[in-house]
Amino acid sequence: MMIGGQSFRPISDRRPWTFYALGGLFAAYMLFLYGPMFVIYLLSFQGENGGVTFPMVGTSTVWFQDILKRGQMANIPISFGRSISLAALVSCITVVFAVAAGLGFRRKFPGSGFVFYIAVASLVMPGLLIGFGIGLGFQFLGLNTSLFTSALGAQLTWTLPFGLFAMFAVINRFNRAWEEAAADLGASAWQRLRHVTLPILLPGILGVAMGALTLSYDEYARTTLTIGPLNTLPLELYALISSATSPTLFAIGTLTTTASFLIITTTLILVFRMQRRRSLANMKVG
Amino acid sequence: MDPRFDVELVSVTKRFGDTVAVDGISLRIPRASYCCLLGPSGCGKTTTLRMIAGHEAVSDGDILIGGQNVSNLPPVLRGTAMMFQSYALFPHLNCLDNVAFSLKMRGVKKMERHERAREFLKLVHMSDYSMRLPAQLSGGQQQRVALARALITHPKVLLLDEPLSALDPFLRIKVREELKRLQRELEITFIHVTHSQDEAMAMADVMVVMEDGLIRQAGAPREVFERPVNPFIARFIGGHNVLPGPGGPIAIRADRCRLGIAGNGPHISGRVTVVEYQGTMVRVAVTTDPGDEVSALVPDELFHRQPVEPGDAATLVWSEQDVHHMAQA
Numbered sequence: 001m002m003i004g005g006q007s008f009r010p011i012s013d014r015r016p017w018t019f020y021a022l023g024g025l026f027a028a029y030m031l032f033l034y035g036p037m038f039v040i041y042l043l044s045f046q047g048e049n050g051g052v053t054f055p056m057v058g059t060s061t062v063w064f065q066d067i068l069k070r071g072q073m074a075n076i077p078i079s080f081g082r083s084i085s086l087a088a089l090v091s092c093i094t095v096v097f098a099v100a101a102g103l104g105f106r107r108k109f110p111g112s113g114f115v116f117y118i119a120v121a122s123l124v125m126p127g128l129l130i131g132f133g134i135g136l137g138f139q140f141l142g143l144n145t146s147l148f149t150s151a152l153g154a155q156l157t158w159t160l161p162f163g164l165f166a167m168f169a170v171i172n173r174f175n176r177a178w179e180e181a182a183a184d185l186g187a188s189a190w191q192r193l194r195h196v197t198l199p200i201l202l203p204g205i206l207g208v209a210m211g212a213l214t215l216s217y218d219e220y221a222r223t224t225l226t227i228g229p230l231n232t233l234p235l236e237l238y239a240l241i242s243s244a245t246s247p248t249l250f251a252i253g254t255l256t257t258t259a260s261f262l263i264i265t266t267t268l269i270l271v272f273r274m275q276r277r278r279s280l281a282n283m284k285v286g
Numbered sequence: 287m288d289p290r291f292d293v294e295l296v297s298v299t300k301r302f303g304d305t306v307a308v309d310g311i312s313l314r315i316p317r318a319s320y321c322c323l324l325g326p327s328g329c330g331k332t333t334t335l336r337m338i339a340g341h342e343a344v345s346d347g348d349i350l351i352g353g354q355n356v357s358n359l360p361p362v363l364r365g366t367a368m369m370f371q372s373y374a375l376f377p378h379l380n381c382l383d384n385v386a387f388s389l390k391m392r393g394v395k396k397m398e399r400h401e402r403a404r405e406f407l408k409l410v411h412m413s414d415y416s417m418r419l420p421a422q423l424s425g426g427q428q429q430r431v432a433l434a435r436a437l438i439t440h441p442k443v444l445l446l447d448e449p450l451s452a453l454d455p456f457l458r459i460k461v462r463e464e465l466k467r468l469q470r471e472l473e474i475t476f477i478h479v480t481h482s483q484d485e486a487m488a489m490a491d492v493m494v495v496m497e498d499g500l501i502r503q504a505g506a507p508r509e510v511f512e513r514p515v516n517p518f519i520a521r522f523i524g525g526h527n528v529l530p531g532p533g534g535p536i537a538i539r540a541d542r543c544r545l546g547i548a549g550n551g552p553h554i555s556g557r558v559t560v561v562e563y564q565g566t567m568v569r570v571a572v573t574t575d576p577g578d579e580v581s582a583l584v585p586d587e588l589f590h591r592q593p594v595e596p597g598d599a600a601t602l603v604w605s606e607q608d609v610h611h612m613a614q615a
Contacts, residue, residue: 177374180341185388185439186362195390199378274378 044250052245063251075236076252082147083233087216090155094163094212095205102167120161127221130157135225150226155219159212166211170204203271210267214260289353292317292443292475298347300333307333309499315492318473322486325496331479332447339368339445352442367441371448373432375420381407382416385434406434425452446478450485462489483523495519516612527580537610543582545570545594546603553603558594572600
């Protein structure tokens with residue numbers, strides 16, 4: 001329909017062709033994102049005589065059993081343990097500092113902008129270089145790099161700024177009147193934090209904890225040069241990929257994905273339940 | 287000692303950086319009175335309330351509550367309780383725990399504090415909702431819980447920051463009756479911040495009109511309405527026509543003006559711009575020949591006997607005794 005030199009589409013319930021074009025693009029994106037993962041999950045159930053590619057020669061769980069056997073894979077469960085303990089520690093430290101800094105940054109202070117920018121600058125620095133620098137620094141000081149010293153520090157340069165950003169988003173929706181009301185009702189500073197601020201921020205804090213956990217769990221670039229002699233799971237896997245190929249690798253992938261998936265789903269369910277209970281009705285600030 | 291005033295402000299000033307939000311105001315609020323702080327936004331009324339509550343430090347001057355200087359005391363030691371504009375109910379606690387919060391902070395055992403909280407929920411007719419979370423309540427219900435939570439601390443002074451602004455107009459009138467009743471029964475002072483002159487006139491024993499960080503007039507609503515001290519007050523309170531007079535500005539109540547014929551008495555002529563039907567009255571707005579906006583509130587019967595329409599020529603008349611002389615703004 002042409003009116004005044006402009007064309008208008010007649011009103012109808014039919015979707016325009018662009019809807020289908022963009023829908024197709026999205027489908028391709030999803031396939032690209034999840035396709036390879038599904039192939040890996042599928043191939044991890046490869047039959048005993050099968051290889052790392054299709055076709056499937058029957059199905060078995062032999063590759064899963066292989067992980068726990070002595071031999072080449074002996075380091076996998078151990079490095080998994082290391083990865084998880086490191087991730088847990090990283091997550092705890094990130095939460096403590098991100099919450100404290102997030103609460104602190106609610107108030108402008110001299111140099112707060114500068115402090116904020118140098119805190120988040122390490123997000124944009126190449127991880128490998130940071131790891132390299134920390135490794136060099138340790139060597140220079142005559143210290144040995146190891147899991148809970150240099151690797152921990154290197155991972156924190158990544159998770160702390162991330163946690164701080166996430167905390168800003170969480171704290172933005174926090175109504176200061178809650179704290180004032182608590183003070184009005186006789187709560188001390190510690191009681192306000194314990195009974196009002198932290199419980200209200202808890203869903204967001206759990207989110208930050210989970211984010212830091214997963215970032216640390218599969219971190220490679222910063223960890224590889226700071227880990228010392230004992231590998232984390234991603235480093236161990238990388239070493240395996242370059243030396244040996246068998247469906248055992250896929251089995252490991254399936255297991256670790258399941259583990260992360262379970263952790264994240266549990267957290268999400270917790271967070272959603274908390275948020276539904278409260279909803280956002282009270283978040284309005286007058 | 288039995289002080290005559292529940293709250294006294296002595297040249298209280300609040301500065302935020304270079305801006306002066308409250309500029310050396312002094313005020314005495316008699317015992318057990320309902321005081322409304324009224325004014326346009328940015329006039330300093332909320333800052334004043336927050337200074338009385340102790341959520342804002344005074345830059346200069348003193349605040350006395352029950353005869354005691356509380357200027358440097360934290361909120362909890364002042365004997366005040368505040369009801370916040372958005373109510374600020376704790377979203378993670380149910381009504382009972384919200385109301386019991388202050389007792390919990392003082393270490394009162396669970397059984398006892400829940401029992402006392404139930405009493406206060408009963409006082410505000412919210413007993414049936416004690417297990418609900420704030421998000422599951424309507425605005426009016428949230429407000430009652432917030433009121434119970436404030437009153438359980440047995441305050442000498444209850445501070446209310448625009449308590450009715452989040453409610454719909456019908457509920458607003460109901461709630462203001464209830465607040466007034468509670469204040470009379472509890473025999474404590476309520477200080478209520480509002481930008482609605484209707485609300486202040488309906489509720490206040492003491493009405494304090496603020497502008498630019500200053501108190502422009504304080505007194506009983508009737509006194510303020512009948513004798514506004516300056517054109518700002520007359521305009522802000524509404525229902526007045528402000529005109530230049532021989533010895534300074536004058537105010538004439540709109541309901542004392544009639545549409546008529548210029549005679550010997552005071553009058554002003556112009557053109558009708560708006561006719562607004564208000565039920566019992568009809569408001570006729572007139573732009574005078576010099577360009578002033580004035581209006582007459584005419585009883586509907588009288589109006590319909592001689593109706594006018596926008597564009598008609600009209601003359602407003604009033605009697606000399608209704609002229610109120612004011613100071614220059």
